[in-house]
Every structure is written in C-alpha cells, then in structure tokens.
Amino acid sequence: MNADKVALGDLVSLRSGGPSMTVVASDGASRKCCWFSSEGRFHTYDFPAAALKGAKDARLVVNVVENFDESAGT
Secondary structure (H helix, E strand, O other), X not given: OOHHHOOOXXXXXXXXXXXXXXXXXXXXXXXXXXXEOOOOOXXXXXXXXXXXXXXXXXXXXHHHHHHHHHHOOO
C-alpha cells in the first residue's frame, strides 16, 4: 500500500513493525491511528503517512470481526 493511498478505516502498521492500527483521521501528510496494546490499553497517535504500510493481518482481523458479529446473536 502506497503511503498516499492510506485512507480512513484502513488497517496499517508501521514500516518498522508493531501492532495493527486503524486509520481514524487524515491531515495532509499525517495519519491519526488508533490501536489496542497487548495489555488492552487504547492508544492514538499521529504518524507520518510515509511511516505506514498496509497491515499484513488485515484479512485475519476482518474475518475475526465478521465471525464475531455472526455469533453475537446466538
């Protein structure tokens, strides 16, 4: 994913590594991302768009959420 193509709602990670994050705002060359730490703490931070890449586990996260939604009614 090109840094210019990072859009609201995309799952990304830092090019240097780290957790999957959701892009929640965009302001020029920066993207505000949010994520939960392994301890369950919620974080937000503004990152330069060039420091982000598409998260490799984005499909896995979407599948888990879809399966959770399907089983929520049972």
